[in-house]
Amino acid sequence: MAATFELEIATPERLLVKELVTEAQLPAAGGEIGVLPGHAPLLSELGIGALSYVVNGERHRLAVAGGVIEVQAETCRVLAMAAEKPSEIDSARAQAAEKRAMERLATMKENLDYARALNALNRAQARLKVAQ
């Protein structure tokens, strides 16, 4: 048995990845999920964070934000509302966004804006982690 499965990552605008991979790390809403070939069927919400997968021993990264994950024995589908490759990430902008979100969080109490700022912070940090 070949120790690979098909990973498909799509956003509403385009199909980013459709490759045979040996391993994938997905930032689900409830925490990281590691997927290897032959995983049990699983549905989960995708959180905000850094996603990575291994093709031919080489690890690739993507920043993703929100969506769904569907895992089956031989396929894994990630439908992300937004996803970016490292080459598309503007580190300076992400850093500025991180700083802005931190400042906002420091001055605010729990409310809707707080959640929004927290999301912005998570997105910025995911981008920075991927861009490194």
Place this chain on the structure above:
Amino acid sequence: MPSLIDLRRRIRSVKNTQQITKAMKMVAAAKLRRAQERVIAARPFSSSYEKLLSDVVAAASGDERVASHPLLAVREEQRIQLILLTSDRGLAGAFNSNLIKGAQSFIKDKPGVEVQIEAVGRKGRDFFRRRDQPISGEHTGIFDKSLFADADGIAKKAAGRYANSDADAVYILYNEFKSVMSQRLTVKKILPVPVPEGRKTMDYIFEQPPDQLLGRLLPNYVAIMIYAAILESAAAEHAARMVAMESASTNAGKVIEQLTLFLNRVRQASITREIIEVVSGAAALE
């Protein structure tokens, strides 16, 4: 009888117009190709999403909390939100007038119902603004880039109004891209969300309870439906413009042909007249 100079001038002006329509046709063709690529690129996502949603619906069916989700509540339609996708630019044949006619008959078909228009695209906005139809919002200049973020913004706004009971149903009216030659006027209900038929394809492990996952999937589904409509409409617009400009170029060609024929006839007539004058002048001398 028009003078030769006037005719020549006229022909030149029609030729210039023809050059413009030809150029516009080429531009529309190039843009159409790109718009079609976008439609194709977006397809894997939306079809997978729909399939997933129907899986979740199957798993969550029978759960009472699902039916009470704010985006699924069916109410009597007293106030309707109509999202109207027209183009920003004209010269696309009957593209916009069909949409506007469709919107008018949509409003007429629902007597006693307050229809609010969310105008996407300049043409529809201008038309209904002049006619005092309530417009809840307008979005222009989004077809060139066709970004998902724009569709998401429209969807969030519509979902917010629906959840607050400011609208009892949300429809979207747009031109679907059937082929280059034909567009089809399409009305779709997007809220309450027309949930795809639930069918169980596999026993999934759910990380979150199905009803909670469904609650997270639904708002995005609205945005995906609107995004798909925007992409279709953009492709249809360029196709309509291409066809319109093609026939305009052909018509200009015909006009040029007729004018040239007439020009030659006028020229011949004047030459003949001059010869007669010369000959009869010579004859008078004998």
